[in-house]
Amino acid sequence: MTETRLRTWTHATGYTLAAIFMAALGLQNLRYGFYPAFYLALVATTVLVAGFAYTIVCRRQQLSAPGHIVILLVLNGALALAMLGLDTPGVAHWAMPVVVLNLLILPLKRAVTISGLLLAAAIIPGWLNEPSVPTLNMTAGALVLLIVTGAYVWHYDHMAQSAKDLALTDPVTGANNARFLEENLSKEISRAIATDHPLSVISLKLEHTDEIEALYGSSGLQTLLRNVTARLFDIIRAGDSLYGGNGQDQGDATFYLVLPFTPEEGVRVIAERIRRIVSEHEWPEVGKIAVSLGCTTRSSTDTEAGQLLERARQAMNEAREHDADTVWFISGETVQA
Numbered sequence: 001m002t003e004t005r006l007r008t009w010t011h012a013t014g015y016t017l018a019a020i021f022m023a024a025l026g027l028q029n030l031r032y033g034f035y036p037a038f039y040l041a042l043v044a045t046t047v048l049v050a051g052f053a054y055t056i057v058c059r060r061q062q063l064s065a066p067g068h069i070v071i072l073l074v075l076n077g078a079l080a081l082a083m084l085g086l087d088t089p090g091v092a093h094w095a096m097p098v099v100v101l102n103l104l105i106l107p108l109k110r111a112v113t114i115s116g117l118l119l120a121a122a123i124i125p126g127w128l129n130e131p132s133v134p135t136l137n138m139t140a141g142a143l144v145l146l147i148v149t150g151a152y153v154w155h156y157d158h159m160a161q162s163a164k165d166l167a168l169t170d171p172v173t174g175a176n177n178a179r180f181l182e183e184n185l186s187k188e189i190s191r192a193i194a195t196d197h198p199l200s201v202i203s204l205k206l207e208h209t210d211e212i213e214a215l216y217g218s219s220g221l222q223t224l225l226r227n228v229t230a231r232l233f234d235i236i237r238a239g240d241s242l243y244g245g246n247g248q249d250q251g252d253a254t255f256y257l258v259l260p261f262t263p264e265e266g267v268r269v270i271a272e273r274i275r276r277i278v279s280e281h282e283w284p285e286v287g288k289i290a291v292s293l294g295c296t297t298r299s300s301t302d303t304e305a306g307q308l309l310e311r312a313r314q315a316m317n318e319a320r321e322h323d324a325d326t327v328w329f330i331s332g333e334t335v336q337a
């Protein structure tokens with residue numbers, strides 16, 4: 001289930017349950033002749049039904065859906081005014097489900113602010129009129145509800161963000177996940193064509209990773225991949241992006257660098273700099289390592305990511321055939337000819 005669908009279901013279910021709850025309270029109050037409370041429940045139910053309708057109509061925009069804040073402000077405002085103005089016993093308890101609804105639907109900070117104000121409206125009159133054990137119970141209950149639900153929502157948001165980060169970045173190296181390479185490179189190609197700026201790609205392979213894994217274990221190799229990634233991030237400039245480093249099997253330590261605004265002379269400079277820095281460094285535990293780099297620059301006939309990536313891989317294979325620890329460049333025209 002996508003995040004948008006999950007939110008649509010959660011919001012729609014929240015509004016529905018709250019509407020049923022308010023409608024039941026309304027009927028109960030009608031039966032006993034508490035008309036102000038009945039009208040209040042009627043208003044609340046109508047607003048909640050509007051919230052449900054809004055959720056269904058805007059089901060594809062539920063990740064942002066700005067209408068919820070308006071709907072919930074009306075609901076919270078009506079309840080708060082009623083609690084401050086109506087002399088109807090028990091209305092303060094109506095705030096509880098509305099607080100849960102706020103936290104379920106709104107971003108955490110807004111939900112806590114609005115719920116805090118609503119609970120203040122529910123509690124303060126009790127303390128001003130007749131501080132008593134029920135008032136104390138109500139205050140404690142409101143605080144526990146706000147804290148527990150708030151903590152739960154914060155935990156969920158945190159988990160959702162971690163899952164998103166994990167999907168975008170390689171869990172071992174922290175570089176961009178290689179599965180987004182083609183998609184992002186396609187965007188860079190379109191940008192390069194539109195703005196007429198040069199674009200280069202480097203394919204980089206750490207050599208002898210099988211031996212490194214055999215000698216230092218997979219955790220040793222993973223530490224090396226992480227360290228190399230961190231070093232590469234230090235070397236490249238802000239607009240450059242780094243992908244992969246941890247292929248399907250652990251031994252496939254191939255990275256890709258996408259370098260916007262970088263012509264052939266530039267990619268040769270940066271590739272050679274990377275080769276020198278990586279191969280001259282004493283890596284903790286592992287010592288010296290060798291690296292092969294294949295690079296290429298977009299020519300006017302390159303319109304697809306696959307073409308550039310294939311050429312960068314070919315250049316890397318050439319580098320490996322000539323001598324590990326080498327940089328090899330293939331230009332677009334050479335392949336097209």
Ligand SMILES: Nc1nc2c(ncn2[C@@H]2O[C@H](COP(=O)(O)OP(=O)(O)OP(=O)(O)O)[C@@H](O)[C@H]2O)c(=O)[nH]1
Nearest residue numbers: 235236237240259260261262263265266267269270
């Ligand atoms: N994309 C990218 N290109 C680089 C990087 N470092 C160097 N280059 C390319 O290599 C060329 C020469 O770089 P340097 O020898 O560092 O000279 P520079 O004039 O100080 O480089 P810049 O001020 O970064 O343009 C630059 O103009 C870039 O095209 C880098 O980190 N990323």
